[in-house]
Amino acid sequence: MAIWFARSRNLVSSLRQNLWLSTILVKRDYFPRPVVYTTSRLSSTAFLGPLTSLRRESTAVEKQLDLVQQIDVDDAQELDFPGGKVSYTSEMKFIPESTSRRIPCYRVLDEDGRIIPDSDFIPVNEKLAVKMYEQMATLQVMDHIFYEAQRQGRISFYLTSVGEEAINIASAAALSPDDVVLPQYREPGVLLWRGFTLEEFANQCFGNKADYGKGRQMPIHYGSNRHNYFTISSPIATQLPQAAGVGYSLKMEKKNACAVTFIGDGGTSEGDFHAGLNFAAVMEAPVVFICRNNGWAISTHISEQFRSDGIVVKGQAYGIRSIRVDGNDALAVYSAVRSAREMAVTEQRPVLIEAMTYRVGHHSTSDDSTKYRAADEIQYWKMSRNPVNRFKKWVDDNGWWSDEAESELRTNTRKQLLQAIQAAEKWEKQPLTELFNDVYDVKRKNLEEQELGLKELVEKQSQDYPPGFHV
Amino acid sequence: MAALLGRFCRKLSFPSSSHGARRVSTTACESETGKPLNLYSAINQALHIALDTDPRSYVFGEDVGFGGVFRCTTGLSERFGKNRVFNTPLCEQGIVGFGIGLAAMGNRAIVEIQFADYIYPAFDQIVNEAAKFRYRSGNQFNCGGLTIRAPYGAVGHGGHYHSQSPEAFFCHVPGIKVVIPRSPREAKGLLLSCIRDPNPVVFFEPKWLYRQAVEQVPEHDYMIPLSEAEVIREGNDITLVGWGAQLTIMEQACLDAEKEGISCELIDLKTLLPWDKETVEASVKKTGRLLISHEAPVTGGFGAEISATILERCFLKLEAPVSRVCGLDTPFPLVFEPFYMPTKNKILDAIKSTVNY
Numbered sequence: 001m002a003i004w005f006a007r008s009r010n011l012v013s014s015l016r017q018n019l020w021l022s023t024i025l026v027k028r029d030y031f032p033r034p035v036v037y038t039t040s041r042l043s044s045t046a047f048l049g050p051l052t053s054l055r056r057e058s059t060a061v062e063k064q065l066d067l068v069q070q071i072d073v074d075d076a077q078e079l080d081f082p083g084g085k086v087s088y089t090s091e092m093k094f095i096p097e098s099t100s101r102r103i104p105c106y107r108v109l110d111e112d113g114r115i116i117p118d119s120d121f122i123p124v125n126e127k128l129a130v131k132m133y134e135q136m137a138t139l140q141v142m143d144h145i146f147y148e149a150q151r152q153g154r155i156s157f158y159l160t161s162v163g164e165e166a167i168n169i170a171s172a173a174a175l176s177p178d179d180v181v182l183p184q185y186r187e188p189g190v191l192l193w194r195g196f197t198l199e200e201f202a203n204q205c206f207g208n209k210a211d212y213g214k215g216r217q218m219p220i221h222y223g224s225n226r227h228n229y230f231t232i233s234s235p236i237a238t239q240l241p242q243a244a245g246v247g248y249s250l251k252m253e254k255k256n257a258c259a260v261t262f263i264g265d266g267g268t269s270e271g272d273f274h275a276g277l278n279f280a281a282v283m284e285a286p287v288v289f290i291c292r293n294n295g296w297a298i299s300t301h302i303s304e305q306f307r308s309d310g311i312v313v314k315g316q317a318y319g320i321r322s323i324r325v326d327g328n329d330a331l332a333v334y335s336a337v338r339s340a341r342e343m344a345v346t347e348q349r350p351v352l353i354e355a356m357t358y359r360v361g362h363h364s365t366s367d368d369s370t371k372y373r374a375a376d377e378i379q380y381w382k383m384s385r386n387p388v389n390r391f392k393k394w395v396d397d398n399g400w401w402s403d404e405a406e407s408e409l410r411t412n413t414r415k416q417l418l419q420a421i422q423a424a425e426k427w428e429k430q431p432l433t434e435l436f437n438d439v440y441d442v443k444r445k446n447l448e449e450q451e452l453g454l455k456e457l458v459e460k461q462s463q464d465y466p467p468g469f470h471v
Numbered sequence: 472m473a474a475l476l477g478r479f480c481r482k483l484s485f486p487s488s489s490h491g492a493r494r495v496s497t498t499a500c501e502s503e504t505g506k507p508l509n510l511y512s513a514i515n516q517a518l519h520i521a522l523d524t525d526p527r528s529y530v531f532g533e534d535v536g537f538g539g540v541f542r543c544t545t546g547l548s549e550r551f552g553k554n555r556v557f558n559t560p561l562c563e564q565g566i567v568g569f570g571i572g573l574a575a576m577g578n579r580a581i582v583e584i585q586f587a588d589y590i591y592p593a594f595d596q597i598v599n600e601a602a603k604f605r606y607r608s609g610n611q612f613n614c615g616g617l618t619i620r621a622p623y624g625a626v627g628h629g630g631h632y633h634s635q636s637p638e639a640f641f642c643h644v645p646g647i648k649v650v651i652p653r654s655p656r657e658a659k660g661l662l663l664s665c666i667r668d669p670n671p672v673v674f675f676e677p678k679w680l681y682r683q684a685v686e687q688v689p690e691h692d693y694m695i696p697l698s699e700a701e702v703i704r705e706g707n708d709i710t711l712v713g714w715g716a717q718l719t720i721m722e723q724a725c726l727d728a729e730k731e732g733i734s735c736e737l738i739d740l741k742t743l744l745p746w747d748k749e750t751v752e753a754s755v756k757k758t759g760r761l762l763i764s765h766e767a768p769v770t771g772g773f774g775a776e777i778s779a780t781i782l783e784r785c786f787l788k789l790e791a792p793v794s795r796v797c798g799l800d801t802p803f804p805l806v807f808e809p810f811y812m813p814t815k816n817k818i819l820d821a822i823k824s825t826v827n828y
Contacts, residue, residue: 180576182572211609212608212609212611213609213611214609214610216606216607216609221607223607223609223611224611225611225612230608231604231607231608231609231611233600233603235595238568238595238596238599238600240568241564241565241569241571241572241596242568242569242571242572242575242600243572244568244569244572245568245569245570245571245573245574245576246572246573247572248569248572248573249572249573249576249578250576252554252578271564271592272565272568272595272596274562275560275562275564275568276565278560278562278565279559279562279565279568282559282560437610438605438610439606439645439646440605440646440648440670440745441605441613441615441669441670444745445745445749446745446748
């Protein structure tokens with residue numbers, strides 16, 4: 001952890017200069033300072049210092065800091081255990097269940113889209129900013145149109161990313177195309193950024209012959225090996241330990257790339273979250289874990305999900321560097337993900353990002369969230385805390401956008417989407433044989449027999465089966 | 472050819488491949504020589520060969536670094552390095568999930584679950600992820616390089632959590648393969664096939680045989696094909712089907728039955744999913760009788776699948792109901808193990824009552 005600080009990149013050194021942040025971050029997380037124990041009275045709010053010894057081999061900088069520790073702490077006060085040396089105390093103190101202040105949230109843009117003075121951020125030029133805005137707007141239009149298509153019965157299911165456009169697009173913009181993405185399911189913007197077309201999205205939603213997934217999964221379960229975006233699966237958090245394995249593979253191949261995986265607040269309660277973070281840390285795998293803390297897991301509010309200060313505090317429990325970022329601030333997300341990605345790749349370590357946001361839409365088309373949350377709460381986030389509007393203001397203020405451009409973009413995107421949907425709807429269906437392919441690498445006798453049996457049945461009683469599936 | 476020390480310390484030999492009928496032991500081996508090896512050593516050899524022949528293969532799991540609790544991974548970490556052979560945290564879902572990720576990137580991930588009894592936390596990753604990885608992605612992705620090894624089965628004193636045979640759970644999952652070897656020579660060849668098969672495989676190793684079974688195992692790199700059952704003993708009156716350590720017991724029952732004039736045909740299924748229906752069907756069409764034996768509890772055990780399939784295919788040829796001699800429908804007990812197990816005499820009784828039906 002201390003190595004990162006010692007490198008003193010612009011972002012880091014300006015963080016240190018920001019005294020307010022340094023008192024929180026530096027003290028708590030980054031400096032393994034000598035722990036000084038007093039004989040003061042027991043206090044439940046007493047806070048023990050940060051982790052001291054680490055089992056793994058120290059780097060040069062850490063060895064220096066260890067020396068510092070040894071100077072200040074009496075050797076006789078230390079005990080040797082399998083995990084390393086640890087100072088002891090005769091005073092019985094419990095680490096409190098939470099810190100007195102919540103971990104603060106890194107942000108760059110205020111709600112009016114103005115850069116907060118003295119912010120640390122990685123600059124985004126006009127070309128990148130405009131592309132980011134366009135993609136955020138495109139994602140909004142796409143979500144709206146596909147949602148309506150489901151309501152009209154044209155597709156069976158859909159789930160939106162409304163309110164999380166900044167996380168989707170800004171994180172994607174911060175990555176390299178070689179970084180392997182293992183999504184949960186509310187990150188289609190990452191695939192959009194990488195070049196998946198509106199037609200390709202539509203094809204998967206309709207499960208037609210052009211769907212790369214061959215119509216086998218529900219809508220929104222996109223996947224594209226060309227875009228290094230692993231196929232989405234419905235079970236929550238299963239991708240997290242897989243991401244650790246992917247990261248390890250990239251590490252072994254010495255690739256200039258990392259694994260990037262997404263999870264929601266709810267998903268962090270799954271065992272696979274624990275498994276994924278622990279493995280990535282122990283294996284020193286280059287993985288960026290991005291948690292979209294949007295406040296809701298279907299109808300379960302985060303107050304019913306965990307008792308910790310969100311997700312960011314869990315990073316340290318695994319020995320993972322972590323940051324909390326305003327997920328509705330595209331510039332902050334971009335900087336955080338970009339920095340995390342660099343750390344992951346250059347230091348071969350996992351990093352955890354908790355992006356704070358709000359799920360404006362319902363969980364999915366099978367959900368009506370007004371049943372469990374106030375309509376005005378939704379409205380507030382939709383209007384006043386809208387990440388797309390916020391970024392738009394910044395882009396506008398820079399003179400990089402205009403009302404004409406806005407109207408043109410939205411109109412064209414809407415038209416393109418409607419066309420994509422019409423085309424996808426009319427497209428040929430998958431041939432029936434695709435029901436039986438890819439269960440294994442080659443189709444075995446057992447499946448060949450079943451396929452034959454089914455073909456005969458379909459030919460005999462075609463009225464029992466939906467039309468259009470060529471035998 | 473093969474000398475196998477059974478649990479009752481009787482020397483057994485498997486028939487040599489002289490009969491030439493369908494699928495009798497014609498395992499491709501350049502020579503029948505080799506060293507006498509026990510099961511864990513044969514598996515160790517297979518792993519050495521696997522890692523040697525593919526630089527992108529990895530072996531990991533709990534305690535595999537020092538050689539593993541059953542010594543199957545001895546010498547691997549020293550020879551191939553800690554980057555390729557390593558201990559993992561104690562977390563089966565993490566082990567398998569990590570393995571899926573590695574395999575999805577084109578590597579061979581040979582994963583060890585310390586006891587099959589502990590595989591269940593990984594069940595979600597195996598069923599919902601590994602088994603469906605290729606299918607759900609439209610073949611854009613696959614984790615075919617994943618092989619999960621786990622010791623299974625009775626060991627004499629294992630009780631609930633060191634004796635389980637969970638193969639039936641996995642045989643119900645399209646997309647994975649389930650393989651169980653009966654002996655050291657079979658284990659080496661089958662494991663190499665599993666590792667190199669482009670599908671995720673669960674490989675259950677009969678822990679009872681780790682030390683107990685000793686056999687001539689060729690030292691070279693060889694593979695035994697998956698989904699091919701083997702008739703290891705020819706006969707005319709009744710077909711017996713089994714896998715793993717149970718075959719040793721069944722072999723003894725066949726020898727006893729022969730003394731009473733009953734000619735038994737014994738088939739080693741080897742691969743349970745996808746299983747070789749044709750070999751079993753051909754045998755039952757010849758003998759007209761079928762007996763299946765496995766340690767796992769009888770209800771819902773894999774014997775039920777074999778029984779139902781053979782009934783469908785061979786109904787008119789059957790002279791008697793299909794017999795299943797299996798574990799009882801209880802958790803695997805400790806002091807009651809000798810009563811729970813499908814013993815030689817239970818099998819012999821079932822052979823006789825099936826033949827005399």
